[in-house]
Amino acid sequence: MLDISNLHVSVDGKPILKGIDLHLKAGEVHAIMGPNGSGKSTLAQVLAGHESYAITRGSVRYQGEDLLALTPEDRARAGVFLAFQYPVEIPGVTNIQFLKTAVNARRRFQGLRELDALDFLSQIKEKLAILKFDDNLSYRAVNVGFSGGEKKRNEILQMLLLAPKLAILDETDSGLDIDALKIVAEGVNQLRGPEHAILLITHYQRLLDYIKPDVVHVLHDGRIVRSGGPELAHELEARGYGWIEAAAGETRAQEVAEQ
């Protein structure tokens, strides 16, 4: 579903991603872990189409198509979704209006009938229950005055409503207490299935107790330095990122020596 090959990305001339290779198939859940500043969020933003990043080398194909050639809205309508690490506040736009507009934009793209307010309310009801989302928040401005946990649940609510083929979750677990984490994990597990692929970006192993990944990648200094099964996450949790950094340093020294 998603094929990232030798992706190099810079911000203001400074290289952040230095050759990412990642292949994600439908039905799979991959986790990307790594210390702060390793490039995790950059990767997420680039996949969603944020314009302040320069792609200097490499390619990203989504369902065989060049993802990087698409506008953010076309990516979204083709089934790519990013749950933001820092959800954006939009004063003056109610959450329900925002959700309905997003869902109808997708439906229009799929050639489906747009939902009216009543249809939409009945559709959203079940999702709100899963996420224990306070109904009042629907009538407040998007993310304005929401707690950290409410903002993250709002991201997952959008994800469930849009049912993306590829969901990228950027540190959705950060700042959540254990109850909120469980709710968010349950939301993500709702989406999991043979048609959907999920990319979990996280700093901590904790989330992976509730959403079991098929593959774990470790990102360090703009490169994936190690990939493995779920046990890799536990190893990281036990030994910290220092171990990986040392190993990455050795690998690079070796590469240099081989050249």
Next chain:
Amino acid sequence: MKATTEFIQRYNKVLADILASAQPAWLHNKRSEAYDLFQRLGLPTTRDEEWKYTSLAGIERAELDTSTTEVSLPALANIDSFDCAYAHKLVFVDGRFNASLSILREPQPGVTLMPLAQAVTLSQPATSEFMGRLDGNNEALAAFNTALWRDGLYLDIARGARLTRPLIIHCISTSGRLVPIRHLFILGEGAQATVIEHYQSAQAGVHFTNAVTECLLGANAELNHIKLQDENEQAFHAARITARQGPGSRWLNLSLAAGGTLTRNDIISHLDGEAASCTLNGLAIGAGRRHVDHHTFIDHRLPGGISRQHYRGVLADRSRVVFNGRVRVGKGAVKTDAQQINRNLLLSRDAEADSKPQLEIYADDVKCTHGAATGGLDVAQLFYLRSRGIPETPARGMLIQAFAGTVLDVIEDADLKQALANWVGAKLPQLAGDA
């Protein structure tokens, strides 16, 4: 100066006609005095500090038709671009009351409502007592109006009476006309009303609407006062709205300007009683070469007054939006709480927003704040919406509407607020496409 003289000459005959018509002596005198004053003052120029950003040169040059023949256009009945549940609907065409287009429902106890010309003829005492006095009448365009007005709305609400649903006044100007229109609203102690003034054009073509509205609010009276400006792209519009507020009274003035080539709104509140409050909100929607100037003056004279101002501008193309907000806190006005906010959303590099707060504080123990900001659309918000599959143009539209809609938050009546949001919403889509 020469142009002004010509301008004045042009209207001498109009004045003569009006003075020759039947009217009480007090009005005849008032008109003559006002015209003398107007001749002395002349039209304001940009050398005048109060008119620094707004030039009336276009009005001076416009050859306006001052004849008073009534036009009857079949199209007039279909130009209700603003609609909501209302108590009464009054239509004025070229400043004259049009009974056939108006809808007057069951009279309500304590509510007197009639064309101002009729109120004068029937010797309603408030007309001679207050006309031209509430405003002070020392400003050129107000004097012009006092001299030349033909009609408008007279509304008198007795002590404790309420107008339960909004009263709508549609003021329609036809091409080529000079339209001096004048309204007088008198609210007794504890009286309540919502009045909507809606200005529009019957068709394309230059015209000049010169409106004056005077309001008197008795103790604890409450007036929600909304003005919609929706005239055509060539129209000139200069309006002056003044309220004198008794103790504990509340005046809400919401001015939504989305039409005309030049619009000037002077909005003035005299907080003459203790603990009186006013909320002045406004929105200027700038497109093409439109120029919109909101000029406010709040005079805090007694203790405990509260004033809130929130003006916003959305500027596309080569439009220009001015906000000049003057607040005076007199010596006796201790415990005054005055707040002023001006925000502009620039959608084009060629647009210009001017913001000028003027605070004059002569009392101690007061709280006065002001803030102004001008900027473009928020890039992070735009990306967030697009990342959810909302295409760029509608996403921009949502953000523009959200920005503009904020000024409507002061409207408590949910149905009215929705009607106003729809009206504003209909003016905005063409702006979203601009880079």
